[in-house]
Amino acid sequence: MHTAETRMYILTDTQANNNKFWEVSIDAGGSVSSRNGRVGSAGQSRVLGAGQNLFQAKIREKERKGYRQVEIVAGAGASGLDGAALATAAEDEIARGNPVLAALVRELAGINRHQILAASGGQMSLDLTTGIISTPVGVVTAANVAKARTLIGRFERFVEAQDFDHPGFLETLEEYLMLVPQKVGSRRGWHRDFITGMESLVQQSALLDQLDASIGVATQRIRDAANSPDAAPKGIFDVRMSVSEDPGLRAHVQAFFERGRNRSHASHRLGMARIFEVSLGSMDRDYEDDGAKVGGVMELWHGTRAHNLMSILKSGLIIPKSNGSIHVTGRMFGDGLYFSDQSTKSLNYAYGYWDGGAKDSRCYMFLADVAMGRPWHPDRTGSNVKPPAGHDSVYARGGQDRVMNNEMIVYRTSQARLKYLVEFQQ
Structure with missing residues (x-):
């Protein structure tokens, strides 16, 4: 046999x-x-x-x-479950019958799908109920994503020179697409249109981050299906959300935002709209087990593009890997979670200021408790920078520590707890 x-x-x-x-x-x-x-x-x-x-x-x-x-996560494809039930799982588990939250989830899901389609030529598929992103040939493995990530930085010098026929660019592109397969044009010369500028690299970088986050979910889905092949998906989103109607909380958040507003930042004209109280079960538990013991808690902003929010609500914050020297990622102090008490500094990231493309007229920031412990004030920048022994975080002071604005970085996700998702708009 x-x-x-x-x-x-x-x-x-x-x-x-x-x-x-x-x-x-x-x-x-x-x-x-x-x-x-x-x-x-x-x-x-x-x-x-x-x-x-x-x-x-x-x-x-x-x-x-x-x-x-190309290594594929076997068995991570579509299940035999009813498509209509799958399509509403995210909305049901997050909104729990609240029409305002249901509308928010639908909007974020649409933004997420649009970003994945834009970055992949329309050929990445997303199962919103599981967070699994599949390439045209299947769910690639973590090893493939890790290898592809090392190639992102190699593209930059060719992109800056707009030299898309250089043998070095062609070799890197071919290797990249054999690790993370994507649809390309059918006519000769398609290689000049696949990665055209820094925005393309940022899109691919974000795609790799989302692929990375989906792999563990795919593996768990396979295990769950083996144990209960006919069971409906449940417990996919370990999150509680509610629309805040507390005027005291709104006054506090508004005041904190105004204290950190900098009129030199592109996003400073955006105004605060709704506040959503957030509790991410696994992230909250990790924070209680670790961050709360580290101490030195600061209330800080974390800005992220709207297309990342569904992944964050599902899996919490992740520490994405650095991608060579691409400056738009903003990772001046290594691979960590970046926060700031200067609101519009973080809002610039949510707004899309650093991505070089269209800006978001409606965007979102998290307000978090961050356990800084004993912070280190850095004397250098670089992808390998981390706080020395005896320190728990980096606190780069604007105008003093090689940055223009305050940046606070922690290197364990358990040092942060997301409390509020704050909406901003024109």
């Missing part, structure tokens, strides 16, 4: 105008079949024959032609 197995291979060759996939399978009876086509298409399927020897021979044949295997 044969062991069923499926492998996915990708060949991206800019000069030959190739961006192809080839999937080969052998079933338990030994029958070998394949499916192939351009990435983003359904492809064509056919039966090749039978036997493990044929299966391996076809693989060697493709590898000699330059095809590279």
Whole structure:
């Protein structure tokens, strides 16, 4: 009896105008079949024959032609659950019948989907009820995302020079797309349109962050399905939200925002709209176990683009990995969670000021308790900067520590607890 197995291979060759996939399978009876086509298409399927020897021979044949295997999280595709039930799971679990929250969830879900489609040529799919983002050939593994992340920084010098025909750019692009497959143009020269500027790199960076966050969810989904294959999804969003109607809280948040408003920041004209009280179960528990003991708690702002909010509400804040020297990521002090007491400094990130593209007329910031413990005032910047032994955080003082505005950074997610999601608009 044969062991069923499926492998996915990708060949991206800019000069030959190739961006192809080839999937080969052998079933338990030994029958070998394949499916192939351009990435983003359904492809064509056919039966090749039978036997493990044929299966391996076809693989060697493709590898000699330059095809590279792309690791896929097996079993993380669509479930057999009712689509309508899946489509409403996020809204049900977060809004819990509140029409205002339901409308917010629908809006954020739409923004999230739009961003993923824009960054991936319309070929990444998102299951909003699970947070799983799938490439055109499946959910790629953490190892693929990690390797792809190391390539992002290599693009920058070619982007700055607008030299998209340089062999170094082409080689990096081909390697990148064989790690994180995406749809590209069908005509020759598509490589000049895939990454065109810094905004494209930021989009790809954000996409990798979301792919990274989805992999653990996909793995858990597989385990849950194995244990209870017919069970409806539940407990996907471990979050409680409510619309605040407390005038005292509003006065406090408004005053704190005004104290940190800087009229030199592009976002300073935005005004505060609604306040949502937020409690993220896992993040709150981690904070009680760690951050509350670290001490030195400061109330600080954290700005993020609206398309990240669904992921944060599902999984809490994550510490994304740095991407080479791309300055727009703002990570001057290594990989950590960045906050500020200067409101419009953080609001600039939510507004999209650093991303080089369209700005958001409605955007959001979190107000958080951040356990700074014993902070370190940095004397240098860089992707590898971290507080020395005996310190729990970085507190870069505006005008003193190589920054123009205050920045507070912690390096464990358990040092932060999100309390309020504050909406801003023109």
